[in-house]
Amino acid sequence: MGRMKFIVGGVLILAAVIYLIFSATKANAEYFMTVDELKAKSTSMAGQDVRVSGAVVGDTIQYNAKTLTLAFDVAQVPSDQKEVDAEGGLAAVLHAAVIDPNRARLQIIYNGPKPDLLKNEAQAIMTGYLDSNGVFHADELLLKCPTKYQEAVPNQVGE
Amino acid sequence: MVADFGYGVITIAFLVALYSGGAAIYGERTKSADWIESARRAMLLLWPLISLCAASLIYLLITNHFEVSFVYEVTSREMPTYLKITAWWGGQAGSLVFWSWLMAAFASLVTLRKWDRDREFLPWVIVVTSITTAFFLSLVVFYENPFSFFWQGPNGKLITDAAGNAIKGMLAPMAGASIAIPQDGNGLNPLLRHPGMIIHPPMLYLGFVSFVIPFAFAIAALITGRTDDRWIRLTRRWTLFAWLFLSCGLVLGSRWAYDVLGWGGFWGWDPVEIAALMPWLTGTAFLHSVMIQEKRGMLKQWNMLLIILTYSLVIFGTFLTRTGVLSSVHAFAQSAIGPAFFVFIGVTFVVSVALLIYRWPDLRGETEMKSMLSREALFLLNNLLFISVLVVCFWGVVFPIISQLFTGQTVTVGPPFYQTAVAPLFAGLMLLMGVAPLSAWGHSSLKTLGRAIWKSAVAALVVTAILSFTYTNNLIALVGFFLVVLVLLVTLQEFWRATRARSKATQENFALSFWNLFGRDRRRYGGYVIHISMMLMAIGILGINLFQVQTQGTVSTNNSLSLSGYTVKYDSVAQFPGPDGQQVTRAVVSVYQGNHYLGDLYPRIDYYPTEQQNMTIPGNRSTLKDDLYTILVDWQPASTNGATFKIFVNPLVNWLWIGAILFLFGIIIAAWPDRDAERVPARVHHVNQTESKQSSAAD
Numbered sequence: 001m002g003r004m005k006f007i008v009g010g011v012l013i014l015a016a017v018i019y020l021i022f023s024a025t026k027a028n029a030e031y032f033m034t035v036d037e038l039k040a041k042s043t044s045m046a047g048q049d050v051r052v053s054g055a056v057v058g059d060t061i062q063y064n065a066k067t068l069t070l071a072f073d074v075a076q077v078p079s080d081q082k083e084v085d086a087e088g089g090l091a092a093v094l095h096a097a098v099i100d101p102n103r104a105r106l107q108i109i110y111n112g113p114k115p116d117l118l119k120n121e122a123q124a125i126m127t128g129y130l131d132s133n134g135v136f137h138a139d140e141l142l143l144k145c146p147t148k149y150q151e152a153v154p155n156q157v158g159e
Numbered sequence: 160m161v162a163d164f165g166y167g168v169i170t171i172a173f174l175v176a177l178y179s180g181g182a183a184i185y186g187e188r189t190k191s192a193d194w195i196e197s198a199r200r201a202m203l204l205l206w207p208l209i210s211l212c213a214a215s216l217i218y219l220l221i222t223n224h225f226e227v228s229f230v231y232e233v234t235s236r237e238m239p240t241y242l243k244i245t246a247w248w249g250g251q252a253g254s255l256v257f258w259s260w261l262m263a264a265f266a267s268l269v270t271l272r273k274w275d276r277d278r279e280f281l282p283w284v285i286v287v288t289s290i291t292t293a294f295f296l297s298l299v300v301f302y303e304n305p306f307s308f309f310w311q312g313p314n315g316k317l318i319t320d321a322a323g324n325a326i327k328g329m330l331a332p333m334a335g336a337s338i339a340i341p342q343d344g345n346g347l348n349p350l351l352r353h354p355g356m357i358i359h360p361p362m363l364y365l366g367f368v369s370f371v372i373p374f375a376f377a378i379a380a381l382i383t384g385r386t387d388d389r390w391i392r393l394t395r396r397w398t399l400f401a402w403l404f405l406s407c408g409l410v411l412g413s414r415w416a417y418d419v420l421g422w423g424g425f426w427g428w429d430p431v432e433i434a435a436l437m438p439w440l441t442g443t444a445f446l447h448s449v450m451i452q453e454k455r456g457m458l459k460q461w462n463m464l465l466i467i468l469t470y471s472l473v474i475f476g477t478f479l480t481r482t483g484v485l486s487s488v489h490a491f492a493q494s495a496i497g498p499a500f501f502v503f504i505g506v507t508f509v510v511s512v513a514l515l516i517y518r519w520p521d522l523r524g525e526t527e528m529k530s531m532l533s534r535e536a537l538f539l540l541n542n543l544l545f546i547s548v549l550v551v552c553f554w555g556v557v558f559p560i561i562s563q564l565f566t567g568q569t570v571t572v573g574p575p576f577y578q579t580a581v582a583p584l585f586a587g588l589m590l591l592m593g594v595a596p597l598s599a600w601g602h603s604s605l606k607t608l609g610r611a612i613w614k615s616a617v618a619a620l621v622v623t624a625i626l627s628f629t630y631t632n633n634l635i636a637l638v639g640f641f642l643v644v645l646v647l648l649v650t651l652q653e654f655w656r657a658t659r660a661r662s663k664a665t666q667e668n669f670a671l672s673f674w675n676l677f678g679r680d681r682r683r684y685g686g687y688v689i690h691i692s693m694m695l696m697a698i699g700i701l702g703i704n705l706f707q708v709q710t711q712g713t714v715s716t717n718n719s720l721s722l723s724g725y726t727v728k729y730d731s732v733a734q735f736p737g738p739d740g741q742q743v744t745r746a747v748v749s750v751y752q753g754n755h756y757l758g759d760l761y762p763r764i765d766y767y768p769t770e771q772q773n774m775t776i777p778g779n780r781s782t783l784k785d786d787l788y789t790i791l792v793d794w795q796p797a798s799t800n801g802a803t804f805k806i807f808v809n810p811l812v813n814w815l816w817i818g819a820i821l822f823l824f825g826i827i828i829a830a831w832p833d834r835d836a837e838r839v840p841a842r843v844h845h846v847n848q849t850e851s852k853q854s855s856a857a858d
Contacts, residue, residue, distance in 0.1 A: 028576035113792035116773035
């Protein structure tokens, strides 16, 4: 009898926690896509919360400090780590994506201050939605520069 | 030369660690005191050896030996010497050496101080700590060598692999190659050059590594079959120290994020943050549940499982925070040492759980839990909630991988997921903090509990009602504030009751009684102080999460932005070189509340030319009511063209930091050594009544 009480209580708590995790996952899931994938599914993903990543194309960065409107293009980069490794690491992949004119590109509009790390060939991860014109409206903008601290080759060898 | 020496020493240290572990196992198997003594001496040799290696590394760092790849990666000529020293743990390879160095130090401390007392456990403690140290040293020796050189061919060109990455190593990769010496290093990431960030990693590591000691004793208890609570009593203070440092590390990291990252928050549910939080969660659960084992002889199996989990999460946390997998969840296998970590975590976990299963019958509880409202039942519930938070965190970290595996589509969850899933669990924990101190061991009923709590509950309701009229009508906030007030009142009432009782019994005056209360039961009253500090922190967290407001805009000089009662007027902007080689752009803004002048703030942007990186440092005015957090976003050279600011008002967030300080203070109270801590019987092999009474005074 005493044991039963605890088992029932434990099961109830377990069920509550599982429900909590699943409902929170469902409500807050963000699809993580590459530029290619998003373009391929542009109709079914329109208006959905999506996370997309790409390489920042430096020439396209436009920033209006008065209205705090930031616009730039990102170029397709593969999300698969094996693919990235095969192409010589993240920095090389980002560089290749930006200089290749045939890569799929996506225009990003972001409202807010221009982040410090927004530079040519940075990796940008945006959360937002795709509108019917194929422009991506980002609510959140995350930037990663390839950590040159670990990967870089010294460019000035002495002696 | 020095690099070769350092690498030689670390290789020897690796072999010594292997020998020490092996000799201790062999000595225990064959009951050979000589072998065990040899293992002990080998283990004691580890710390001096790793210290020598660390000294070589620090020497190379401060003397700009950029031909050594690690020195090149984390330092540059312009960096001040103290930053060059702390760069030791600023990169992956160095921090692995740092980890091993701490591990060897702690293991030596344990065996040097208490060899005779803990003779039965210590050979196995040596095995666990030596194997752990050997694992980290093997990573240094085989994968992440901080002493490896850059090489150039006879033509003077750097030797690289096909992808253009420099080939690094101790030996020339081809005939005729010579060591390449870059003129300057890359330098430490400017974001990491903050005092908080300099002591944050060592704090986390101290916490991580201290948790290995209770784990090692737990494994020793499982192997030797000495499965009573002796291993817990012996390592109680290690656990508290681990908890203290880990908590300190988490707090410093949050404060750093708030001060330096300039996004107005302190915790972003980043996988790296979660990696440090997860062992803290199991550690906290462990700290609570060991009390049940000590007092009631229950939950022995559970405690073992918790400390095993904590150990695995510590190793996992080191892996996540230090292997460059920070960028995205896709990069889990990016580093060469990733698979090594997974194999090590997997093997140690499986072996530990196998030992636990082997001893499972010996670890049965001595009494059975009867009442759902007894202190032990509520502690168990507290444990379940902590583990639930852990499951939420773990799920969030691995969900992208799982979704990738099963649907081929990566789905991630962000901060809102954690917030919605974790908030009810933390509310449950808060409620328990209010109720559990009032419940009795063994048996409590709704009636007795109700009688103890109703006054506090009514008072908390009244405060909440007042708040709902004067401060907010946000339901989540009101529930939160109700719980905060309830826990504060219950805890203060406990202090009041105990102090009054003591004062009456001893004829001491009230203040003295209050002081002596802590001496009588440090763990209990230190714990209460921690509960109070948690409530203060909860006020801050509720405030910034639920009531943060922000605005942004571009203004020219003498114009202003307004936000929730504050007016921020842009006065001027100036540029000047900073002490660290950076270019500082500093704005001066004056803050008014109505027409009342409050003072100036100096939000600034530091630009580091070598690294081509900006750092946005907010100007912050902090009061108990709220923080006015101003960020300089952008500016035009002619001040009439204006500057762009982002302004946050973060209500109540200061209580978070006040709570954090009180929290550390509470842990120190709980961990403060008892006067008679050393009075523990040595070499007792049979448990009996008298012994368990005596050893309750142990640390």
